[in-house]
Amino acid sequence: MEPEGENRVAIVPNSVPKLSKLGINVIVESGAGSRSNYSDDEYTSKGAVVGTRIEALETDLLVSINMPDPTSMSNGQTVACVADPFRHPDRVRQCMEHGVTLLSMDMIPRRLSRAQSMDVNSSQDNLAGYKAVLMGAAHISKAIPMMTTSAGTVKPAKFVIMGSGVAGLQAIATAKRLGAIVHASDVRKSTAEQIESVGGRFIEVEGMDDFEDESGYAKPLTPEFIQKVNDTVCDVAKDADVIVTTARIFGRPAPITVPAEAVASFKDGAVIVDMNADVGGNCELTVAGQTVIEHGVTIVGIENLAGTIASTASMLYSNNLTHFVTSIVEEGELVLSMDDDVLVGAPEGSDFHVPGMGGVLICSEAGIHENQSRLEEVVG
Numbered sequence: 001m002e003p004e005g006e007n008r009v010a011i012v013p014n015s016v017p018k019l020s021k022l023g024i025n026v027i028v029e030s031g032a033g034s035r036s037n038y039s040d041d042e043y044t045s046k047g048a049v050v051g052t053r054i055e056a057l058e059t060d061l062l063v064s065i066n067m068p069d070p071t072s073m074s075n076g077q078t079v080a081c082v083a084d085p086f087r088h089p090d091r092v093r094q095c096m097e098h099g100v101t102l103l104s105m106d107m108i109p110r111r112l113s114r115a116q117s118m119d120v121n122s123s124q125d126n127l128a129g130y131k132a133v134l135m136g137a138a139h140i141s142k143a144i145p146m147m148t149t150s151a152g153t154v155k156p157a158k159f160v161i162m163g164s165g166v167a168g169l170q171a172i173a174t175a176k177r178l179g180a181i182v183h184a185s186d187v188r189k190s191t192a193e194q195i196e197s198v199g200g201r202f203i204e205v206e207g208m209d210d211f212e213d214e215s216g217y218a219k220p221l222t223p224e225f226i227q228k229v230n231d232t233v234c235d236v237a238k239d240a241d242v243i244v245t246t247a248r249i250f251g252r253p254a255p256i257t258v259p260a261e262a263v264a265s266f267k268d269g270a271v272i273v274d275m276n277a278d279v280g281g282n283c284e285l286t287v288a289g290q291t292v293i294e295h296g297v298t299i300v301g302i303e304n305l306a307g308t309i310a311s312t313a314s315m316l317y318s319n320n321l322t323h324f325v326t327s328i329v330e331e332g333e334l335v336l337s338m339d340d341d342v343l344v345g346a347p348e349g350s351d352f353h354v355p356g357m358g359g360v361l362i363c364s365e366a367g368i369h370e371n372q373s374r375l376e377e378v379v380g
Helices: 013-020 040-045 053-057 089-097 113-118 120-139 166-178 189-197 223-239 260-265 306-328 373-379
Strands: 027-029 049-051 061-066 078-082 101-104 147-149 152-154 158-162 181-185 242-245 271-274 291-294 297-300 361-364
Touching (some): 013 040, 027 053, 040 049, 078 306, 089 101, 089 373, 120 166, 120 242, 120 297, 120 306, 158 166, 166 181, 166 189, 166 242, 181 223, 223 260
Parallel strands (some): 027 049, 061 078, 078 101, 158 181, 158 242, 242 271
Antiparallel strands (some): 147 152
């Protein structure tokens, strides 16, 4: 059910017994796990039924990574996936037209303690940050750690990580473990301590405040402050060997943090790994899905970094989904409680309430959930 180029699978064999204990009959499309090294025989040995795509699509609860084609589903079906509804409102419209209940796992209320084990954003971003550093390291023509040898001393490589959310912090920690000197930035001043705790050096921008919204994501910034941040961080990156860009604004195109003129100022042989090539890219010269060289700088625009380590990414995603499904199934039946904060968002008056934002429940019974008023404006 996953599109071409997606190597991950939503449920791995080890999750099957946990789901079976809930009274769920698990049907897996034949070959669904092959690209992440999970064979049909492994699924069968754990109690799953390996069937055709049509059989998998006919299940009451369809679990996937990417959004399946709503036209292939039936009225009354429920799908749990990463739908990215703000960027793809057409998917929401199609689900409503076909009577499909959509549970979009990227809309998980991330600040709820109970939701953390279900947070697919964090599990996949963590791996993406790790892999971004490894890709950067693979493309530079020098060693990363300091080495003292009889032939001379090798200076450590310099990494600059732009943004320090889940992906950025893992990128900082990974680069530090490889032996690099790591500088990192973020528009949320509160992240300075986190950056330093994993071995990074915080790049502070004059006039910086804590640009964080109620959901824990970075707020959109004024063009003037974006320019100031770009100038400051790119100046630090001029002599860097690897620059990893992680800045992502929920539901919006990726902000440009590395303009073309900045790339021209970077040293020959430097590498930029753009973690947001799939939503426009943080680097102005990024080409989605490609690795290009501009001004002597290699720019890596891989769109699905987590998918390049598909076995581990699938295992973590599967754990997230298993925790989630456990919370919405009672005695083998799907129960969507409108009092569940994970489904509908924290109630008004709660410290975790976000106006206009619900939880993972996007639409059901041909209508958008009333708590998703921000999304309703986009869907129309």
